[in-house]
Each structure stands twice: as C-alpha cells, then as structure tokens.
Amino acid sequence: MKGYNTKKRTLVTGGAGFLGSHLCERLLAEGNDVICLDNFFTGTKDNIAHLYENPHFEVMRHDVTFPLYVEVDEIYNLACPASPVHYQHDPVQTTKTSVHGAINMLGLAKRTKARIFQASTSEVYGDPEVHPQPENYWGRVNPIGPRSCYDEGKRCAETLFFDYQRQHGMDIKVARIFNTYGPRMHPNDGRVVSNFIVQALKNEPITLYGDGTQTRSFCYVDDLIEGFVRLMNMPAEFTGPVNLGNPGEFTMIELAEKIKVLTGSESELIHKPLPTDDPKQRQPNISLAKETMDWAPAVTLEQGLKSTIKYFEQLLRG
Template sequence: MRSTGQRTLVTGGAGFLGSHVCDALIRRGDDVLCVDNFHTGTRDNIAALLEHPRFELLQHDVTLPLDVAVDRIFNLACPASPVHYQHDPVQTTRTCVHGAMNMLALAHKRGARILQASTSEVYGDPEVHPQPESYWGRVNPIGMRSCYNEGKRCAETLFFDYRRQYDLQIKVVRIFNTYGPRMYVDDGRVVSNFIVQALRGEDVTLYGDGSQTRSFCYVDDLIEALLAAMDTPADFTGPVNVGNPAELSMRELAERVLRLSGSRSRIVHRPLPPDDPKVRRPDIALAERALGWQPRVPLDAGLEKTIAYFRAHLNA
C-alpha cells in the first residue's frame, strides 16, 4: 500500500479499539503515530506494527499537553471497562476531560480534524429505547460509573464548544458495546467475562436476573464506522451512534457463549451493580444515512472468533 501522505494520531493506540484503528490506518496507507501511556493498553496489541516504516509509537499520557505535527486525530484514550475506569476514578475523569482539552488544543494548533470516541454510556440508564442521538440521557452524576459517563459527556461538550468557538473540524461517535480479539481477560466486560469463565470451566456469573439487554458490535464493523465517520464532509459533526441494533438479554448471551465454546460451566447469579443500565440498543439510522454503514458480522460468527482468540491466549 502506497502512503497517503497523511499523518494520523491515535491516542490509546495500544488499547483494544485503538490497536485495531492503527491496523486499519496502516493498511490504507496513513503514517500512524500511536500514543499510549500503557495504563490499560499493551505492546502485544501493536507488536506486528512496531517495525513498520509508517508506524511510530510514543509513550505519553494525554492528560499532559502534546505538540506533534498531525493531520488527523482519533481520540480513544481512556479506560473503557468498569473494572478499569473505577480503579482510579479521578484519573478516569482527568483522562476524559483533560485529555480531550489537550487533543482539541493540538487539533486547533495544527489545523487537524479530530474524532472523539464517545460512548453509549452518555445515555446512562435510559428511559428512551432504542437510544437516538437526540436523547439527552439519564445519568447519575455522583454514582460509581460517573467518572466515565460524565467524563465522556463533558468531553462531548468540549468538542462542540471548540467547533462553535474555533470552527474546528470535529467528529463525535457514540460507541455501543463492542467485542472481539484483543479484549482483556480481566476487563470485567460481559463478553470477555462469559468467555473466559466458560473456557476455564468456572461458573458463568450473571448479574441480576439476566433480563437486562445489550447490543454487541464486532470490532471489525466498529472500526469501519470510525474511519467512515472521520472521512465524512466537514459539516458533519455527529454525534452519531455506532453499534449493532440486534438486542439480546444477558442470559441469552451467556447461553450462546456456553454453546459456542462447548463449555459445561453453570450459570450463577450475583446482585446487579449500581446504575447498571437495564436496556441498551442504538438507533443507527443516522449512521446508515451519513456514513453509509451497517454492521455486517453476525453475533455467532463474531463470538466464534473471539472465543478462538481467548482460547489461544489462555493456552499460551
């Protein structure tokens, strides 16, 4: 692939999603600067890129200012699983808010286009279902999840204020539950939890009665959407929902993982964590219109690939 001559910065580039973004950008010919402080990211995720002539790694924390020459910025830096973002909630808020401010300042200085990886958590425990971008959400501002939820909401505010005040080219993408290879064994997310427990022959932990629902998007589909959002015309800012609208209960997901993994683990119930959303499903009509995007990977196919990844990882 010939170089596009475009230099793209990916913050959180050694993380689950960030490393896949780096892969996709290298494949299409960008020069990629991967920035990560390795709080949750890992060099294993980018090992195949480290010797590539168009890939550069910079260990840096986005809560500190950064000045580099770039044309585009994907701001993905932030722990995204409850286990990780609740471990140091003050630092999580700092990463969301100070990180966004520093990357926006860099984009403004360099005339770069910038994309914010926001989250479906900005909708909180929603009263509107499915969730359209016009819904303002129902978020507890002082709860255990607030460091992430409110941090991401504040980051969106900063992005749109930079747009209004400085006419900065921004893109805001609200990412719904995403899964696939390079998820972490101990990240506490439901897909990785179920798969790891099933492969280890441990009890599969179901919180509450298992009737709460989620929608799961395979990582390859999600990365296509992020790149498509970045490439939209300058007057399109979002926010835009990206996720798979196929909804299922947590009990259904647990049963599917057990079937696909061939596990004989049993399902056990634990109390529901505070502020855990009862439903979560994206309205993706805007993504379909503006990005020309729909998820393509069926859940079973994505789960099979993810199970194979974890099986190999655990065996190693």
C-alpha cells in the same frame, strides 16, 4: 498539509488498547503514517507488536492529561479506560483523562488544523428511559455515582468538542460507541463478553448480574472500525454525534447460553447482585449512521463470537 510526506499523518490516542490497535492496523493498511500514543494503563504492547516492523508506525508512551507537541493531519482520540473495573480503579484520573485529554487533543488539533475524532460512548445516555436510544436523547445519568467518572467525563468531552467547534471553527467528529467485542479485548476488564468467554473456556461458573434479563447490543470490532473511518471521512459539516453499534439486542442469559454452545463448556450459570447504576437496556438507534454514512454492522453475533473465542483460547494457552 502533509509536509514533505504524501502520507496522511494520523495520531491515535489509546492506540495500544483494544479498539485503538485495530484502528492503527486499519489506518496503516490504508497508507497512513500512524503515531500510536498510549500510557499503557489498559493498553498493551502485545496488541501492537505485530505492527512494529512497519516503517510508517510509531509508538509514543504518553498520557493525554499532559500536552503533546507533534505535527499531524488527523487525530482519533480514543484514550480512556472503558470498562468499569478499570475506570473505577482511579476515578479521578478517569475524569482527567476524558476532560484534560479532550482539552489537550483539541488544543493540538487547533494548532495543527487537524480534523479530530472523539470516541464517545453510549454511557452518555446512562440508564435510558428512551429505547432504543437516538442521538437527540439527552440521557439519564447519575452525576455522583460510581460510574459517573466515565459517564460524565465523556459527556463533558462532547461538550468541549462542540464548544471548540462553535468557538474556534474546529473540524470535529463525535461517535457514540455501543458495546463492542472481538480479539484483543482485555481478559480481566470485567466486560460481559470477555468475562463469559474466559469463564466458559475454564469451565468456571458464568456470572450473571441481576436476573440476567437485562439486554445489551454487541458490535464486532471490525464493523465498529469501519464506522470510525467512514465518519472521519465524512464532509466537515457532518460532525455527529452518531451512534455506532449493533442494534441486535440480547439478554445476558441468551449471550451466556450462546457462548456455552460455541465453547462446548459445561459451566453453570450463577447470579450475583446487579451493580449500582447498571443500565437495564442498551440498544442503539443507528438510523443516522445508515442514512448519512451508509454504515450498518455486517458481522453476526455468532461469527464474531467464534473469532473472539479463538483469540481467548490462544491467550489462555499462553
């Protein structure tokens, strides 16, 4: 039911963040009425300023750890700081955002009979013993470490989503997001792509943690948002969780060297100790997404890095 309006009313929590802003843009382009909800802890108005003139776009400053009363048809729950620098700043609030936020958004979805999407994470797999990680792998997570507020918060949110579905017949979708990069990443979020690009553009030393042989898989933001929308539009019986990421695997040294070439940087590579509980390998098995949603990443690492570097060049010029 869409009231007197023929447009789908969609709520995006964390809508002013890196992923949220791209999702709001995509949903508006598809003809939705979009409520962008954010407390602006890591999100920024700069990410969504170009959308303000759209009469079907609305911004609400609100924290998901408090209940929300709006009328919506769909909810994308993206609210949560997602980089170690930000989620370890206030770990108790990070857990509250994942857990209380999930409870509040599920409560809203239950009242409005809305379909609800949870942005989960590859961090639910922890430092994995299975490689690449399929959705039926339960993970290897330290419940009391410095990363636990995020890892366990997201694991508990998944529990809540599936318990609400079993107990109340809720219409849920759960995506496990692997490393994603692109324009509008926060320049000081401590993530490897933004770190390396900013350091390279400033000709500062590029910081590698450990020996630099640990691997990550990098998905360009446009590919990820396509996965979000496809998952949300799947039949109700397909709930996920489903891995969304790029299975191409690169060592940190390979990434640093590629960014140096693309930026023409003269930065040297330096090594620092590996942070506690930092996973050594991270690569998605995306067979489920391919088979059920016909989804796979289309943007190569080089193409994506060029767009991301261009964004950071403009940002650094002010």
